[in-house]
Amino acid sequence: MTRLLLDDELLDAQLIRAIGATSHQGADIGEVVQAMRGLDEKSLDSWYEAWNTLGERVFAFAEDQERAGHRISARKAFLRACTYLRTGGSMLYSTPVDPRMAESNTRQTAAFRRAAALLDTPVEVVQIPFEGTTLPGYFLRAADETGVRRATVLALGGYDGTAEECYFYFAAPALSRGYNVLIFDGPGQGAALLQQGLTMRPDWATVITPVVDFLLSRSDVDPARIALAGLSLGGFLAPRAAAQEHRLAALIADSGSYDMYGGALERMPKPLAHGYEEGNKLARVALAEILDGTAKKPTAGWSLRRGLVVHGVDSPLAYLDAMIDFRLDGYAQQITCPTLITHAEGDAIGASAPQTFAALTVADKELIRFTAAEGAGDHCEAGARTLFDARAFGWLDDRLHPATLA
Missing domain, CATH: 3.40.50.1820 (Alpha/Beta hydrolase fold, catalytic domain)
Structure with missing residues (x-):
């Protein structure tokens, strides 16, 4: 994988994802790089604050441009704000749902709709x-x-x-x-x-x-x-x-x-995966402990926490169970x-x-x-x-x- 700016693999991938929107006016490289300076990569709160601060600043700039009658500049800024606000909240998956994540979704939607009203x-x-x-x-x-x-x-x-x-x-x-x-x-x-x-x-x-x-x-x-x-x-x-x-x-x-289910099993130790597939109770208990521990890690556990929210389940093991289909x-x-x-x-x-x-x-x-x-x-x-x-x-x-x- 490409490594752009950050040491943490997941956060750097999310950074590339955001910058990739530049191809359709959804980000500006200078804004993004500056926002990442001084980021505490071990803190998802730091990630959220950096992106949310950037997103709200660019949103406010877009409103200024719109009031001044600069339609194109406003549209582009609202599109960038949409990307930044979404990116900040996207790392906050948790149960119960973090209110900042729900708010980031509301704000990225507001930014996009303001931009959409200004499209050609x-x-x-x-x-x-x-x-x-x-x-x-x-x-x-x-x-x-x-x-x-x-x-x-x-x-x-x-x-x-x-x-x-x-x-x-x-x-x-x-x-x-x-x-x-x-x-x-x-x-x-x-x-x-x-x-x-x-x-x-x-x-x-x-x-x-x-x-x-x-x-x-x-x-x-x-x-x-x-x-x-x-x-x-x-x-x-x-x-x-x-x-x-x-x-x-x-x-x-x-x-x-x-x-996707088979892919998840392939990432496990083979004896544990085999025992899980057979429904062995000891294997399920052992796997539940491993997954629960992983889910507590800031970035290593992000995909598991995301799975709980997206699938509406109450444990990482239940998330794995849900993937069978x-x-x-x-x-x-x-x-x-x-x-x-x-x-x-x-x-x-x-x-x-x-x-x-x-x-x-x-x-x-x-x-x-x-x-x-x-x-x-x-x-x-x-x-x-x-x-x-x-x-x-x-x-x-x-x-x-x-x-x-x-």
Whole structure:
């Protein structure tokens, strides 16, 4: 993996993730580097304070620019504030939920909506009907026009991502190429999790199907040209959904894991993993003690604490139990639409992406590899999204032809 500025591997990866948004005006390198100076890498409070202070300062600057009538400057600053405020809160996963994390989600949403109101193309705040409630999202149109149906990208993020962050990863590059875009928070993500209490689930066809229904109800969406794109955990959820939702015209899985449960077991000592799989009580007790101890560590335990919140469980062992259904075996083989799998060389989280590709039986499939030598070897090509955009959207353009209007 790329090492940029910080000694802590996780914090440095999150820093690269934030800086990666510069490709679509979601960060400024100088602001970010300065904010990280003097950071106490052993304190997640220090991380939150640094990013939150930066985010609120840039938010205030955006408001000043807006009041002065400087629309473009205000828009860019609100977009940067969105990234900074999200990044600060993203490390505060805990049970019960840290109120600062919920507030950071509210503030990053406010920043994005202020920016969205200043974009050159229309943005609608939408509520998508879902199981007696709604899922929050945004429908972004490529142009201010009526009576025209366009190819549309339906995009989702990962474990700790938000619909607003998806703007930088998928929406901005798609809009510039002539696609409409729908970005949203599903169960376990962003506002759906932190504001509504909807937790993660593996059966994402039950999530994507009503979202596709929502798109098909619109007069500006070409029903024959809807693509589903998923990032990080979304790179698993999107194929899982596409296995059963066959109204999709194309699928992009960015670093899509094939077997998240199996991947977790592979990181354990083999005797302990074997005993756990067999349901051995002693193995479960031993594993629970190890996981509980790890979860207390500031950064080493972050993913476990995140899992508790996202899945709505009360212990790290219960989180591992919940992962048993997060597999693509038997699902990847059911995907019928053209599919692109991406795989970054140094991405341990998405290491099984080639396995996902191999399991596909659809004739039109492609695996694109990104290398460290290109600066694109990190998880979801975080530091080289411009390169990702060129390759992934080049593939999609050849299939959905966004310049063609229906």
